[in-house]
Amino acid sequence: MAQESEARIVEKLREVREALLKLHKVLLDYQKDVWERGNGTIKNSYELLNLVMRDEKFAWLHSLSEFVVHIDESLALDEEHSEVDVAGLLEQARFLVVPAEMGDSFQKNYFRALQDSPDVVLAHSEVVKVLGKRVSDVH
Numbered sequence: 001m002a003q004e005s006e007a008r009i010v011e012k013l014r015e016v017r018e019a020l021l022k023l024h025k026v027l028l029d030y031q032k033d034v035w036e037r038g039n040g041t042i043k044n045s046y047e048l049l050n051l052v053m054r055d056e057k058f059a060w061l062h063s064l065s066e067f068v069v070h071i072d073e074s075l076a077l078d079e080e081h082s083e084v085d086v087a088g089l090l091e092q093a094r095f096l097v098v099p100a101e102m103g104d105s106f107q108k109n110y111f112r113a114l115q116d117s118p119d120v121v122l123a124h125s126e127v128v129k130v131l132g133k134r135v136s137d138v139h
Contacts, residue, residue, distance in 0.1 A: 010075065016093055017071045019123075021099070024064050026123040031058055033050045056070050058110040067096055074112040090131060097127050 032042060035057055042048050052058045071089060099111035113120040 009083055013071060013075060013086055013089065015130050015137070016090060016127075017068060017075070019127040020064065020068050020071070020093065021095075023120075023123040023127050024061065024068065026062065026119050027110070027113055028058075030117050030120055031061060031109075048077055060105045063104075063106045064096065067092065071074070093127075094131050097124065097131075099124075 004080070035051065035055070036042055042051065052061065062129065064073075074085070074089060083105060097110070099114050100107035101111050102108070103111070114124060
């Protein structure tokens, strides 16, 4: 029974991770489009990676990237995952994806992206849906 419960907890965390990765991709594409409108076409993936890592216009995405890495590290640990630990990560995820016009850098840019892009709205909706599922709803 305990193994079944842990399997559901881990599956829930993986679902959240996947939804956050999709959101990150959509936000990266959105920010790339914004950057290109003001600066010209990004020529290749190396140039994009360099911008993502060094340009302040992309810096707001780092908090989401780092959170996904935190989930990956948690999943990579060879120890049991308790509902309490996973609940803490899920609460952090819920807080992270709250857009706010007057919030921190991520929240402000996320708010703007939600106003500008239907793709961001759809990805956000999927994250909210996955985060709203209870661990017991995961198969």
